[in-house]
Amino acid sequence: MAIDAPCPPEVLASVGDLELVARIVVEGLVSGLHRSPFHGYSAEFSQYRRYRPGDDLKYVDWKLLARTDRVYTKQFRETTNMAASFVVDASTSMDFPPGSIAAMTKFRYGVIIAAALAHVVSGQGDAVGLVAGNVVLPARGGRQHLRRLLASLASIAPAGAWDGLDVVRGAADRLSRRGLLIVVSDFYDDEERMTTELRRAQRMGHEVVLFQVLTRDEIELPYSRDLEFADLESGARLAVNAASARRDYRDAVADFLERMRSRALAEGFHYTLVVTDTAPERALRSFLLSRQA
Amino acid sequence: MIWLNPVALVAFVAIAAPILIHILAQRRAERFVFPTLRFLRPTRLTSIRRHVLEDRLLLAVRSAIVAAAVAAVAGPVIVTPARRDAWNRRIVRAVVVDARVTASDASRASAAREPRAYRAADFHVTTLVDGLRRATDWLGQAPPARRELLIVAPLTIGSLSPSDLAAVPADVGIAFERPTSLPTLRTIRWGSVRSSGGTIDRQVRLDGVATSVIDLPTRDRTAHTAALPIEVVASERANALVDAALTAVLARRVWSPPPGRRAQFFVSDDDTASLARSIAVTAALTPWMAEAIARMIRDTDLQQAAARTLEVLGDDRLPKGPWRTVAMSAAGGPLVVAGASGDRLLVVSAASPSSAVMPILIRALANAMAETSDLTQAEVLGIPDEQLNAWSRPASAPAQPRLDALDIDDRRWLWVVVLALLGAEAWLRRSARGRSTVVDVGETVRVA
Numbered sequence: 001m002a003i004d005a006p007c008p009p010e011v012l013a014s015v016g017d018l019e020l021v022a023r024i025v026v027e028g029l030v031s032g033l034h035r036s037p038f039h040g041y042s043a044e045f046s047q048y049r050r051y052r053p054g055d056d057l058k059y060v061d062w063k064l065l066a067r068t069d070r071v072y073t074k075q076f077r078e079t080t081n082m083a084a085s086f087v088v089d090a091s092t093s094m095d096f097p098p099g100s101i102a103a104m105t106k107f108r109y110g111v112i113i114a115a116a117l118a119h120v121v122s123g124q125g126d127a128v129g130l131v132a133g134n135v136v137l138p139a140r141g142g143r144q145h146l147r148r149l150l151a152s153l154a155s156i157a158p159a160g161a162w163d164g165l166d167v168v169r170g171a172a173d174r175l176s177r178r179g180l181l182i183v184v185s186d187f188y189d190d191e192e193r194m195t196t197e198l199r200r201a202q203r204m205g206h207e208v209v210l211f212q213v214l215t216r217d218e219i220e221l222p223y224s225r226d227l228e229f230a231d232l233e234s235g236a237r238l239a240v241n242a243a244s245a246r247r248d249y250r251d252a253v254a255d256f257l258e259r260m261r262s263r264a265l266a267e268g269f270h271y272t273l274v275v276t277d278t279a280p281e282r283a284l285r286s287f288l289l290s291r292q293a
Numbered sequence: 294m295i296w297l298n299p300v301a302l303v304a305f306v307a308i309a310a311p312i313l314i315h316i317l318a319q320r321r322a323e324r325f326v327f328p329t330l331r332f333l334r335p336t337r338l339t340s341i342r343r344h345v346l347e348d349r350l351l352l353a354v355r356s357a358i359v360a361a362a363v364a365a366v367a368g369p370v371i372v373t374p375a376r377r378d379a380w381n382r383r384i385v386r387a388v389v390v391d392a393r394v395t396a397s398d399a400s401r402a403s404a405a406r407e408p409r410a411y412r413a414a415d416f417h418v419t420t421l422v423d424g425l426r427r428a429t430d431w432l433g434q435a436p437p438a439r440r441e442l443l444i445v446a447p448l449t450i451g452s453l454s455p456s457d458l459a460a461v462p463a464d465v466g467i468a469f470e471r472p473t474s475l476p477t478l479r480t481i482r483w484g485s486v487r488s489s490g491g492t493i494d495r496q497v498r499l500d501g502v503a504t505s506v507i508d509l510p511t512r513d514r515t516a517h518t519a520a521l522p523i524e525v526v527a528s529e530r531a532n533a534l535v536d537a538a539l540t541a542v543l544a545r546r547v548w549s550p551p552p553g554r555r556a557q558f559f560v561s562d563d564d565t566a567s568l569a570r571s572i573a574v575t576a577a578l579t580p581w582m583a584e585a586i587a588r589m590i591r592d593t594d595l596q597q598a599a600a601r602t603l604e605v606l607g608d609d610r611l612p613k614g615p616w617r618t619v620a621m622s623a624a625g626g627p628l629v630v631a632g633a634s635g636d637r638l639l640v641v642s643a644a645s646p647s648s649a650v651m652p653i654l655i656r657a658l659a660n661a662m663a664e665t666s667d668l669t670q671a672e673v674l675g676i677p678d679e680q681l682n683a684w685s686r687p688a689s690a691p692a693q694p695r696l697d698a699l700d701i702d703d704r705r706w707l708w709v710v711v712l713a714l715l716g717a718e719a720w721l722r723r724s725a726r727g728r729s730t731v732v733d734v735g736e737t738v739r740v741a
Contacts, residue, residue: 096326186329223325225323229326230326232329233328252331
């Protein structure tokens, strides 16, 4: 799929096969990217094997041939030197807008982002892990693991509240060496404490990538009548006139987003704000290009 | 202003509907799930703020739409001076034409009448009184205009009286046209009478103010002799008395019934009581029988004589069937009843054969069965022109028009107003929506 024609979010939302969705997104994503956005790829020598016709001559060990007059080829074992752990917020606040199958909820959008990036990372031979809802998958490489991760992602339904601090801490601790911690959430948490946890993960040597997923309605509050807003997570209610509340609401959201951006910049996190009405390829492409720069 | 359907004005209370909707529609805050409430600040709800109404212009337009629609349904008629002048200029005319006037004479008389009628109707009648009633009814339903009653008739004396004209409403003009002059002399056959000597033809000669009655021997060979076509059923004791009464009646002459009319006269007494009860009576539906019963009931001599007797047709003597009481006795019960028995008029009486009621009853029965000419149709004297001029009057200006007679109303203008207001309401709503859209765009840019 060409970059100029990204797959619309509502189409991606209606495709049930997450692996297919991830491939659609990645195919539109990698065209035009000339080198890997993630570093750490390597191959580790494993053993020698007798040469058989058809083997690539570049793997022939010419020194061994000179010493022993026998033709052996070198075999390598793919290894990773980077592990990426995806932390996906599966709280009910991500299940917005609710009740519509065709609509792209924040959670579905976040899952697609995570699946596409996992596809890219795993495709490079690096390990990918997942922490979302009750699912905890350690970082491993290989296609089988990637498929298991995608299947796990597809099976998760947003429910309940999200203890982001514990989840981030656990994910960072599970990364045994220098890794990549990718957090996909709306970040409606305690900002200070979340920053502290992310800073801790960074000090452990992990690179922290934040995807803040929001809907356009959350940013603009485009309603105009009396509404009794009910918090998706806590169930708390507040009746307001949306038209009257819109100005203050937009100011508060703009301040919140600015704080997120400036803190991420100050702490060295890679922060990306994605709005669910934009194609996932566009959001990921701008993210990956910024990493290449 | 006149309202054709004033009951619809009750619907003016519907004006409260848009106001209530405007207020109440804001009271309900729809529940709406949202990811977080952390950025929302409490505001006063619209329903609270709208104790002072917003969008007053829109509200006023909506109320005006309802008001105009209700007024249109109520059917207003605005009586302007111009409209009243127009009503005054036109005239509706009812033309009562006597049956003796030829159609050409009637149309000539009607066409010559000025001014020309806005609407007109002809009523061809045999009696002017009936024509006046029908014409007055028609004029009552005519659209607003001056109303005129034109009577085209020979206008003989007795054909019209002041009491007949008094029934015409005062604002209806009355005019008379006598298209032909009346003959000075006219002789007509009045009928035939029975006497002891036989049947006699009776003629009437109308010569100016003089009236002559001429009796001539009948030239009808089929005419019966003196015997009346009345079959008497009585006991042996009563037969002689009844015959004597018949003889007395014929001596005084009675009108002769036409051929085919027959009656059975049943004199009920103790001897014939069981026979009277066994008679099967049917309803007198034949016109001449019904007319004969009505004439006997109207016969004052018979009624007065009956009121002086005490005999009553008790239950044991009353014939079976739908009989009509012809005369009541002083005892409060029926003395004479009548009905039909086959092709004969059946009369049952409890009056004693020797009483004075008997010959009066026989005479009344014989005269009731007869058929005589209406002499008023042959009258040669007309109502004097001076009298007609006194009765004539011009049509007055129309009074308050009857609602069901109005041929115009002003609903269409109100419906036009409703359509215009609906357009204005749509424009106001679009304008309000446009204003809110402009605000949204500006704030979106600022947030981004």
